[in-house]
Amino acid sequence: MERRGMARAPTRTAAAVAMVAVSCGLAVAEDARPSIRTNRWQEDWSVLANPALRTQPFDPIKYIPLRAGVPQSYVSFGMTLRERFESLDAASFGIGGAKPDQHVLQRLQIHADAHFDEHWQAFVQLEDARAFGKANITSVDQNPLDLRLAFLAYVNATEQGTFKARVGRQDFDFDLQRFVSSRDGPNVRQSFDALWGDWESGPWRFIGFVSQPVQYNLVRPFDDTSNGKFLFHTFRVERQVLGTNELSAYYSYYQRDNARFLDAAGLEQRHVLDLRFAGKLAGFDWDLEAMGQAGSVGAKQIRAWGAGARVGYTFADVAWQPRIGLQLDGASGDRHRGDDRIETFNPLFPNGYYFSLAGFTGYTNLIHLKPSLTVKPTAALSFMAAIGLQWRATTADAIYVQPNVAVAGTAGQGSLWSGAYAQLRADYRFNANLTGAIEAVHYDIGDTLRHAGGHDSDYIGVELKYAL
Numbered sequence: 297m298e299r300r301g302m303a304r305a306p307t308r309t310a311a312a313v314a315m316v317a318v319s320c321g322l323a324v325a326e327d328a329r330p331s332i333r334t335n336r337w338q339e340d341w342s343v344l345a346n347p348a349l350r351t352q353p354f355d356p357i358k359y360i361p362l363r364a365g366v367p368q369s370y371v372s373f374g375m376t377l378r379e380r381f382e383s384l385d386a387a388s389f390g391i392g393g394a395k396p397d398q399h400v401l402q403r404l405q406i407h408a409d410a411h412f413d414e415h416w417q418a419f420v421q422l423e424d425a426r427a428f429g430k431a432n433i434t435s436v437d438q439n440p441l442d443l444r445l446a447f448l449a450y451v452n453a454t455e456q457g458t459f460k461a462r463v464g465r466q467d468f469d470f471d472l473q474r475f476v477s478s479r480d481g482p483n484v485r486q487s488f489d490a491l492w493g494d495w496e497s498g499p500w501r502f503i504g505f506v507s508q509p510v511q512y513n514l515v516r517p518f519d520d521t522s523n524g525k526f527l528f529h530t531f532r533v534e535r536q537v538l539g540t541n542e543l544s545a546y547y548s549y550y551q552r553d554n555a556r557f558l559d560a561a562g563l564e565q566r567h568v569l570d571l572r573f574a575g576k577l578a579g580f581d582w583d584l585e586a587m588g589q590a591g592s593v594g595a596k597q598i599r600a601w602g603a604g605a606r607v608g609y610t611f612a613d614v615a616w617q618p619r620i621g622l623q624l625d626g627a628s629g630d631r632h633r634g635d636d637r638i639e640t641f642n643p644l645f646p647n648g649y650y651f652s653l654a655g656f657t658g659y660t661n662l663i664h665l666k667p668s669l670t671v672k673p674t675a676a677l678s679f680m681a682a683i684g685l686q687w688r689a690t691t692a693d694a695i696y697v698q699p700n701v702a703v704a705g706t707a708g709q710g711s712l713w714s715g716a717y718a719q720l721r722a723d724y725r726f727n728a729n730l731t732g733a734i735e736a737v738h739y740d741i742g743d744t745l746r747h748a749g750g751h752d753s754d755y756i757g758v759e760l761k762y763a764l
Contacts, residue, residue: 329349331728332728336407336409337407339372341358341359344358345370368411370410371410373407374409374763374764375405376404376762377404377763378760379401379761380401380758382397382399383755384396384655385755387697390750390751391745391749391750394432397429397430399429400428400429401428403425403483404423405424406422407445415450417449417450421446423444424440424441424442425483427483435511437482439483439514440519441518443520445465445467445487446464447462457497457498458495459494460494461494463490465487466487467486471544471574473646474602475570478647481648486645487520490505491505500534501533501535504531505529505530510522511523527549528548531547540575541573541575542572544571548567548644549565549568550565550566550568550642552564557638557640559634560594560640561593565592565593566590566591567589568589572584581609583605583607584604585604585605586602587601587602588600596637596638597636599639600638600642601641602628602643604624604625605624605625606623608620608668619669620667621667622666622667622668624664625664625666627643627661629688633708640700641660641700643658643659643699646699648699652755653737653757654719655697655755656717657686657717658697660693661695662687662688662689663689664686665684665686666683666684668682669681678723680722684716684718686716687713691711691744703748705749709748713744714741714742715742716739717737720735730762731761732759734757738752739753741753
């Protein structure tokens, strides 16, 4: 989801400001160029209406004017290529016959972004995601060439506020992407066929959308679908408080046919209420979120909850700007098998980045405590080290791996303790277009997983991403 203030229609664009600066003999800062974003449709390349900023080899395709004298009217083309090598020993801790696996995940995206004026935008993105050498390929690993995004957007900014609307195939994410994400961690990102509306005025923002999440097929190009059997609708309110800190709440309706849980199956209808408070103050940062779920799966009633908290303190005046962080997460599990209630939390559309890319941790039937330390030796380089401690909320339900897959042989067995993991991650920005990352995770399992046939497991991921 675009953050507050993005994608608005200002009365004077950055390009116009830069052109005025040039005409007045002022220097134009290189950082006036837009930065590459995860959601490419949020980039504003109208600044390249100023010839002084066209300094890169691919700038001729980043800004192609449509109407003379109107900097906001242009077409921009771009591409994102991500290559990730992964070594995993093994999925689900080897339970169920999973073997050590080394593979390469490749994701190629190409897009065209047309801005007709300061109000109208049309965006199309194709995605081709491949998994080379992966033993068990799923719909989040591979998707041959298909339409990922295709929408028409409208923005109108007035003195009273800013109105935005989008219709078509699009993506959106909320906050830290605990429960609603564009799923950038796995290889295939999550899209939605949706109608989106947004009104921003002062400290307030109101968002509403109706959507059908896209369902991915692995057989042939352009075979992804969405339909009325899978629905996700939301109304959200945000309010800036105590400066730029954010208080938000949203209601969502989630519906899925033929859902299957350990103790329920059938039509899943969830009513979701989410509350969040996040902000920064004097070196401290925090993100607190809680979600309640009600509804039904088949004939059984849903009563489930999930919550997460991230807090930290950054020593901004110390070398390498160390940040000490603490993360606490919890989610309900089904406490009584065979009754008329299901308490298994559904994390909806989580992002694999939230815990780790190893996939060892699902946001279901979970208690999770994670202290961490992050340092930045340079502006382009960061290191993070963390220890994660995990328990189940109830032994009656299973231990889960990402996103909410029950590990066989764990429901109703063993103790609350699941295990502990160590995580190391390094991120480096080579330049404005190329980034890299290395992540390593070692998971030391508890007796419940060991008695189910599991073993300690390791993950290593090496990633390069190039965008233009």
